[in-house]
Amino acid sequence: MSKEKIKVFFAAPNHFDLYKLFEKNLTLLGYDVITFSPKPYKYPNFKKKLINFLLKTTRIDPNYKEKQRLLQQQEQLNDKIASTEVFDYGLFLRADLLYPEVIDQVKQKTKKMIAYQYDGLDRFPAIRNVWDKFDVFFAFDPFDLQNHPEKLKPLTNFYFDMHASSREKIKNNSLYFLGSYSKDRYESLLSLEKALIKCKADYELNFYLEERYLKKIRIQPESKIKFTSKRTEFSDYLSETESAGVIVDISGNFHQGLSFRVFESIGLQKKLVTTNPYVKEFDFYNENNILVWDNDTEKLESFLKSSYTELTDDVRKKYAFSNWIRYVFDLPPFQKITLPENN
Numbered sequence: 001m002s003k004e005k006i007k008v009f010f011a012a013p014n015h016f017d018l019y020k021l022f023e024k025n026l027t028l029l030g031y032d033v034i035t036f037s038p039k040p041y042k043y044p045n046f047k048k049k050l051i052n053f054l055l056k057t058t059r060i061d062p063n064y065k066e067k068q069r070l071l072q073q074q075e076q077l078n079d080k081i082a083s084t085e086v087f088d089y090g091l092f093l094r095a096d097l098l099y100p101e102v103i104d105q106v107k108q109k110t111k112k113m114i115a116y117q118y119d120g121l122d123r124f125p126a127i128r129n130v131w132d133k134f135d136v137f138f139a140f141d142p143f144d145l146q147n148h149p150e151k152l153k154p155l156t157n158f159y160f161d162m163h164a165s166s167r168e169k170i171k172n173n174s175l176y177f178l179g180s181y182s183k184d185r186y187e188s189l190l191s192l193e194k195a196l197i198k199c200k201a202d203y204e205l206n207f208y209l210e211e212r213y214l215k216k217i218r219i220q221p222e223s224k225i226k227f228t229s230k231r232t233e234f235s236d237y238l239s240e241t242e243s244a245g246v247i248v249d250i251s252g253n254f255h256q257g258l259s260f261r262v263f264e265s266i267g268l269q270k271k272l273v274t275t276n277p278y279v280k281e282f283d284f285y286n287e288n289n290i291l292v293w294d295n296d297t298e299k300l301e302s303f304l305k306s307s308y309t310e311l312t313d314d315v316r317k318k319y320a321f322s323n324w325i326r327y328v329f330d331l332p333p334f335q336k337i338t339l340p341e342n343n
Contacts, residue, residue: 005030005031005032006030006032006088006089006329007031007032007034007084007086007087007088007089008026008031008032008033008034008087008088008089008091009034009036009081009087009089009090009091009106009109009110010022010023010026010033010034010035010036010090010091011035011036011037011090011091011092011093011095011106012035012036012037012092012094013037013093013094014037014038014039015094016231016232016233016234017233017234017235018234019035019037019093020233020234020235021160021234021235022035022093023035024162025161025162025321025322025325026325028162029322029325034080034081034084034087036076036077036080036081038072038073038076038077038097038098039072039076069099073098073099073102074099074101074102074105077102077105077106078105081105081106081109084109085109086109086110086111087106087110087111088110088111088112089111089112089114090106090107090110090112090113090114091114091116091328092113092114092115092116092134093115093117093118094117094118094119094124094127095115095117095127095130095131096117096124096125096126096127096129096130100129100133103130103133104133107133112135112136112329113133113134114134114135114137114138114328115131115134115136115137115138116137116138116139116140116155116328117138117139117140117144118140118157118257118260119141119255119257120144120255120256120257121139121141121147121148122144123255131151136153137151137152137153138152138153139152139154139155139257140154140155140157140255140257140258140339141255141256141257142154142256142257142278142339142341143255143256144255145339154337154338154339155324155327155328155337155339156258156263156319156324156337156339157257157258157259157260157262157263158260158263158319158320158324159260159264159266159268159319159320159321160238160267160320160321161267161320161321173201173202173245173246173304174202174203174204174244174245174246175196175201175202175203175204175205175244175245175246175247175248175273176204176205176240176241176243176244176247176248177189177203177205177206177247177248177249177250178206178207178208178237178240179206179207179208179250180207180208180209181207181208181209181213181217181227185207186207186217186225188250188275188293189207189225189248189250190220190223190225191295192205192248192250192293192300193205193223193225195295195297196300198297198301199297199300199301199304201304203248204226204240204244205224205225205226205248206226206227206228207225207226207227207228208227208228208229208231208232209227209229210229211229214227214229238264241261241264241268241270242268244270245270245271246270246271246272246273246304247261247264247265247270247271247272248261248272248273248274249261249265249272249273249274249275249276250274250275251274251275256276257278258276258278259276262274262276262279263319265289265290266311266315266316266319267316267319267320269308269310269311269316270308271289271290271291271303271304271308272289272291273290273291273293273300273303274291274292274293275292275293276292277292279292280292281340281341282340283318284311284315284319286309288306288307288308288309289308289309289311291303314335318335318337319337323335323337324337
């Protein structure tokens with residue numbers, strides 16, 4: 001008699017289709033997954049838009065649009081969960097993007113509710129309005145954990161096992177970056193680019209931002225950093241990183257937690273250039289593999305010429321999605337994932 005599959009309700013935003021890789025990997029690992037990634041609200045017709053305008057300007061019902069958004073999320077959710085009586089786990093990424101009423105609907109059908117916030121709490125403070133709805137709440141930013149030790153459990157990001165390739169496939173020493181634009185990130189990347197030119201290194205550095213903001217950016221004409229408003233799916237981004245030799249991680253001032261790029265470098269066994277010094281505290285840190293960029297061109301040039309040092313299998317497997325999800329669900333065997341003290 002075959003063992004019944006574990007039923008998982010998975011909710012995540014539609015950010016570069018990251019949720020699709022979650023769903024695919026959960027399915028490959030044998031879970032029965034229902035995925036909920038609510039679509040952005042759009043007025044179904046001009047009449048609804050006009051009603052919202054009138055109710056808002058006359059202050060009869062300034063929250064009309066929010067009510068319509070809630071109804072849309074509830075309708076989309078009902079279509080997903082109507083046929084399922086009980087979920088073993090509910091896994092939520094960026095739960096601040098869902099209405100509390102929607103989370104409650106899932107909670108009524110779910111044995112264990114779990115949330116993971118892969119961004120700083122101060123950047124999206126609305127998460128505090130719903131975190132009591134979860135049995136376990138994981139966060140990756142050390143400062144958030146210090147400030148809310150009674151609410152949060154430590155957790156890192158990970159790499160998807162299915163995209164991890166061997167170090168032998170790396171055939172160049174080019175550098176690759178793709179990330180959302182911010183002013184401080186751009187300034188850091190410009191500084192790195194100047195050093196890469198001095199090192200005569202090959203590189204491809206890209207920023208994503210919405211088209212309406214493109215004209216507002218003061219682009220440096222001598223720079224080869226590219227700007228695009230075309231969305232790149234996460235799976236396509238991973239394919240680009242596979243063809244590069246070095247992954248670039250410009251963390252910005254959003255949080256202190258380690259981005260997905262750090263863990264992709266572990267899975268793909270590639271070198272990493274990062275602006276996040278917190279990486280030095282982790283068990284996988286090796287100065288041959290990871291350079292914390294501090295505007296030292298000589299150090300960068302030496303790093304690019306050095307050989308990659310292979311990590312142990314235990315360390316690599318620890319940060320793989322297959323271990324990450326078993327740890328999150330508390331389904332042994334797994335390696336425990338914690339955060340080191342931030343010095």
